[in-house]
Amino acid sequence: MTGEPPFLFRGALPWTAFVAVLFWLNYSARAMLSPLLVSVEADLGVGHAAATSLLFMQSLGFCVAQFSCGFLLSRIRPFRMTGGSVLASGLVLIAMLTVHSLSRGRLMFMLFGFTAGFYFPAAMATLSSLVYPRDWGKAVAVHELAPNVGFIFLPLLAQAGLLIATWQGVFALLGGFMALVGGAFLLFGKGGRAYSAPPSFRGVSGMVRDPALGAIVILLAIATIGEFSVFSVLQIYLVGEQGFRPGTANIVISLARLVTPLAVVIGGWAADRRDVYRVVGIGLTVHAVALGLMCVPGARTPALIGVGMQAASIAVLFPSIFKAMAQAFPADRQPVLMSLSMPVSSVISAGLAPLFLGWCGEYLSFAVGFATVAVASLVGLIAVFYLARRHARCGESTL
Incomplete structure (x- = not known):
């Protein structure tokens, strides 16, 4: 071209x-x-x-x-x-x-x-x-x-690489x-090829004091914990607590993720055609139920169903969460919103949460860690309720 x-x-x-x-x-x-x-x-x-x-x-x-x-x-x-x-x-x-x-x-x-x-x-x-x-x-x-x-x-x-x-x-x-x-x-x-404008932090202090920022960070953190943190310990969970061999565990994890591209498409469709806060609320609830199934001791079938449900529920969430972000803050504040929310949610989901889940797996059980994440998902419904009420008060003016 x-x-x-x-x-x-x-x-x-x-x-x-x-x-x-x-x-x-x-x-x-x-x-x-x-x-x-x-x-x-x-x-x-x-x-x-x-x-x-x-x-x-x-x-x-x-x-x-x-x-x-x-x-x-x-x-x-x-x-x-x-x-x-x-x-x-x-x-x-x-x-x-x-x-x-x-x-x-x-x-x-x-x-x-x-x-x-x-x-x-x-x-x-x-x-x-x-x-x-x-x-x-x-x-x-x-x-x-x-x-x-x-x-x-x-x-x-990863499994193929370990063969050689x-x-x-x-x-x-x-x-x-x-x-x-x-x-x-x-x-x-x-x-x-074009340079970006240097960031302007005018109004950052007001955004930091806005409860909507906290609600967005909570939802992003929960979603990325479900996407990355849980995935990060799935192999050692399936091997250590469900009795799978490492190679078999990796195959199970891959099969459980087959539905996620379709789930993303469904999530995008739902975000455009349904109430985003209801979609996020349902997704968080299903996520908590899936993690609960993964906590059932000595039962492979509920655990495997939970692994698949957990992956799909999180994939559905992301389009609606990003649309909720757009509804909570106007376009000119989106770059600052991303610079404040993404690093915080990343250090939680890619650092602290895997560390916590690994600690639970070593000293308690992964069920304790998964149950904690499930409770956090349900607590996230409070953030959803707050953003929905805020959007109802503000109407469509912040879109």
Whole structure:
């Protein structure tokens, strides 16, 4: 294709898909530790709590990068940060071959989280430049398929990688591919040539005092805990408390995720055609029930049903939560809203929650951790009720 973006959606699709591949690599690399935790524990001689501390260190680096991104994008072109993040992340993953102790692992995973954290804000700026505004929703939909497809194939790829390499080698193989694709995007990718405006924090203090921000953070945290935190301990839960072999557990996890791409589509349809607060409320309730099934001791069938229900209920939630965010705050406050809410929810869901679940699995039981998340999901209904009442008072003026 000749010319420069923006393009019509069909013409932009190859470049949109290119960015989606980068997101698939970024997200898969961040989640790859989860199906490898049993191997990591055996190799480093640590328990569940210590192993999941690697996820916590990764989340710390990730959040520092996200906080920095808004400032750096006014000085670095988005396409360079997008490709550079994937390239640098790949190089760090190759260096995982040097990890043979927990302390070295914590350092490397924090560094990896830092390099990976620059991807998302830069990629969103790149993606938005590829298409005209009327096609923005379709471009985002293509991009957001990446994590859901990743959840399906990631456990299988991890298991296949362990047949030919150590867990460090699996990361190195993925890192080599990431470095190649990130470098290719820097050379051949389109979009993201314009610098972003430096962030303005005017009105941030008022937003911080607004209870709606707290409600949004609560809902995002619960949703991302369900998406990432629960997934991060599923293998060691299925192996340790349900008696599966590691390879079989990874296959079960992949099969449970087959429905999630369809669930995302259903969630998007429901967000556009139904009351978003009712959709979120139902999703949180189903999520709590699913986690309750996973708490039934010594019963595989309820646990497996719960694993599938849990994945689907969370996938349905996200479109409605993002629409609720748009209804709670006007468009000119959305960038500040994202800069405040996303890092907080990320450090909770990608760091503290997996650490807590791992601690429960080692010293109590995973059922205690899952029950706690289920209770949090039901408490989240209070945030839904508050946002619904606020929207009813304000009408459609904040859309």
